[in-house]
Amino acid sequence: xxxxxxxxxxxxxxxxxAFFSALWLMLLVRYMAWPAGDLLASHFGPFLLLSGxxxxxxxxxxxxxxxTTILKTFLFSRILNTQVVNIxxxxxxxxxxxxxxxxxxxLVIYLFISVGLITYWRMxxxxxxxxxxxxRAILLAxxxxxxxxxDEVNNNDRYSYSFVRIIDSTAALKTPDFKDKLxxxxxxxxxxxxxxxxxxxxxxQVLPELFDKAFIDFDFTFLDFYKVYEDTFDRVPLxxxxxxWFLAHVSQSRSLIYDxxxxxxxxxxxxxxxxxFLVLVPFIYIAMRIEGPGAFFITQDRIGQxxxxxxxxxxxxxxxxxxxxxxxxxEDAKQDNVVTKVGAILRKISIDEIPQIWAIIKGDxxxxxxxxxxxxxxxxxxxxxxxxxxxxxxxxxxTGWAQTNQRYIPGNISPQSIEESRIRFSYDLYYVKNRSFWxxxxxxxxxxxxxxxxxxxxxxxxRNKFK
Numbered sequence: 001x002x003x004x005x006x007x008x009x010x011x012x013x014x015x016x017x018a019f020f021s022a023l024w025l026m027l028l029v030r031y032m033a034w035p036a037g038d039l040l041a042s043h044f045g046p047f048l049l050l051s052g053x054x055x056x057x058x059x060x061x062x063x064x065x066x067x068t069t070i071l072k073t074f075l076f077s078r079i080l081n082t083q084v085v086n087i088x089x090x091x092x093x094x095x096x097x098x099x100x101x102x103x104x105x106x107l108v109i110y111l112f113i114s115v116g117l118i119t120y121w122r123m124x125x126x127x128x129x130x131x132x133x134x135x136r137a138i139l140l141a142x143x144x145x146x147x148x149x150x151d152e153v154n155n156n157d158r159y160s161y162s163f164v165r166i167i168d169s170t171a172a173l174k175t176p177d178f179k180d181k182l183x184x185x186x187x188x189x190x191x192x193x194x195x196x197x198x199x200x201x202x203x204x205q206v207l208p209e210l211f212d213k214a215f216i217d218f219d220f221t222f223l224d225f226y227k228v229y230e231d232t233f234d235r236v237p238l239x240x241x242x243x244x245w246f247l248a249h250v251s252q253s254r255s256l257i258y259d260x261x262x263x264x265x266x267x268x269x270x271x272x273x274x275x276x277f278l279v280l281v282p283f284i285y286i287a288m289r290i291e292g293p294g295a296f297f298i299t300q301d302r303i304g305q306x307x308x309x310x311x312x313x314x315x316x317x318x319x320x321x322x323x324x325x326x327x328x329x330x331e332d333a334k335q336d337n338v339v340t341k342v343g344a345i346l347r348k349i350s351i352d353e354i355p356q357i358w359a360i361i362k363g364d365x366x367x368x369x370x371x372x373x374x375x376x377x378x379x380x381x382x383x384x385x386x387x388x389x390x391x392x393x394x395x396x397x398x399t400g401w402a403q404t405n406q407r408y409i410p411g412n413i414s415p416q417s418i419e420e421s422r423i424r425f426s427y428d429l430y431y432v433k434n435r436s437f438w439x440x441x442x443x444x445x446x447x448x449x450x451x452x453x454x455x456x457x458x459x460x461x462x463r464n465k466f467k
Contacts, residue, residue: 007158008064010126011063011064011122011126012055012064014121014122014125014126015055015058015063015118015121016051016055017121018114018117018118018121019047019051019054019114020047021117022110022113022114022117023043023044023047024040025113025117026106026109026110026113027039027040027043027106029113030105030106030109043106046094046097049093049097050086050090053086053089053093054083054086056445057082057085057086057089058082059445060445060448060449060452061078061081061082061085061449062449063078063079075119075123076119076123079115079118079119079122080115083114083115087107087108087110087111090107091107094107134160134161134162135160135161135162135192135193136161136162136164136189136190136191136192137161137162137163137164137191137193137194137195138164138165138166138167138185138186138189138193138194138195139165139166139167139195139196139225140167140172140194140195140196140197140200140225141166141168141196141197141200141225142168142169142197142200142239143168143239145237145238145239146166146168146197146225147166148229148233149195149225149228149229149232150163150166152232153232161192161193163195164189164191165185165189169200169201172202173202178202178205178206179205179206179209182206183206183209183213186213186219186220191220192220192221193220193221193222193223194214194220194221194222194223195223195225195228196210196222196223196224196225197224197225197226197239198224199242210222225237226239226240233426234401234405234427234430235405235423235426235427235429235430236426236430236433237426238386238422238425238426241386241387241429246387246390249432249433250390250393250432250433258436258437261437262366262368262437262440263363263366265367266360266361266366266367267360267361269367270357270360270361270367271361273354273357274354274357277351277354277355277357280351284296284315284342284346284351287342288316288340288342291340291341291342292340294316294319294340295316296315296316297313297314297315297316297355298313298314298315298316299311299313300312300313300314300374300375301374301375302372302373302374302375302378303372303373303374303375303378303392303396304364304365304372304392304395304396305364305392305393305394305395305396306392306393307389307392309375310359310364310365311359311364312356312359312364312365312372313355313356313358313359314353314355314356315343315346315351315354315355316340316343316352317339317340317342317343317344317346317347317352318338318339318343319338319340349451350399360398364395365395365396365397365398366394366395366396366397366398367397367398367399367444368397368398368399368440368443368444369394369395369396369400369431370391370392370394370396370397370400370401370428370431370432371396371397371398371399371400371402371403371414371424372392372396372397381421381425384418384421385418385421385422385425390429390432391425391428391429391432393432394431394432394435399443399444399447400427400431400443401427401430401431401439401443402423402424402427402428402431403447403450404443404446404447404449404450405427405446406420406423406424406427431443
């Protein structure tokens, strides 16, 4: 079982136990008597349904994000805020569904008990219930991504291992008898895990013996550097991109069932969103006219699947439409192209993106996929970033894995530099490689959380706070 899977499994089981323990204690407090079988039975069904909904809200609220278990400074406030939302939602469900039990007093009592139990479970019991045996590892890899991995793992207590040594190609090539010294180092440092870039030329002479010791003698665990990096950061390291990576991980289609289901969901969801959008149009139009003149809709030339040009419609949020300029917002400022006041609000809740549903219904886009670039910016990035056009292998989406994972400079909701675009590209490659119904569902839930977080409903914890 992987580290992430293990953590999620224990957290979900523990949260479920806390929910039902809170139910039993709530009945004990409410009726001041040992809860009898009939009383428990009458409440068990409704609270079983509610618990499923609450776990869903926990996910949206960020309580199953990576690193959640060690953020004790912010954990209580996050649990409290999420449980308040859960209780309010439960009130509405009790009004809609005739459960046959009185909810009001019970839910208030349940709120206090459940918050206390879940906080105690997360902050004090989980570390004892799931102790992590710390293992010693060495890393055999080059580049900034190797340093990034070591920095993340060695400065974060959630991992079950830490790197005691990093060896790059320069050090290896300068070391006489590198093979013998490496094997001696492994034994001397009592190494449990070796993470290595198996494509490195300097490892060719060592790999056969390392493999024998790992897979025949079981002296240690051998892990591929690129796989460990991907599992750690949820994105593909760009240094992994070679022809064999594309042959192994980029396929024309996941499955016919996935493609058809995704298309049906796209069309049905767009019809529903379109109906709701029509109600908002008059209000948005009036607000834009009050602020000043200008077009309501804009049309942009963007890059679609297989690098084909597509037309995309959006609500205007800036003073000018410079889709073909190949510039970012900061650069556009020189041309007096700035975000309008109404546009800032529309961007915050992503309403300006809704007119793209027409491109989705036509089949040029999907709800979920790599965000498509404007024509000018796409050409600029393709000339700067190797293999960049591979992100156009799948249909672009309104929201995607990068948009729900990457954090940009404060005030921006999209990349504004080549470096930020490289990171976005690594997230896009992760989606191209792993796209599935379940990944799409995770992106959908993360999108809800991302939009809510712009209003302070949920809290983002930057990676450096874990160090």
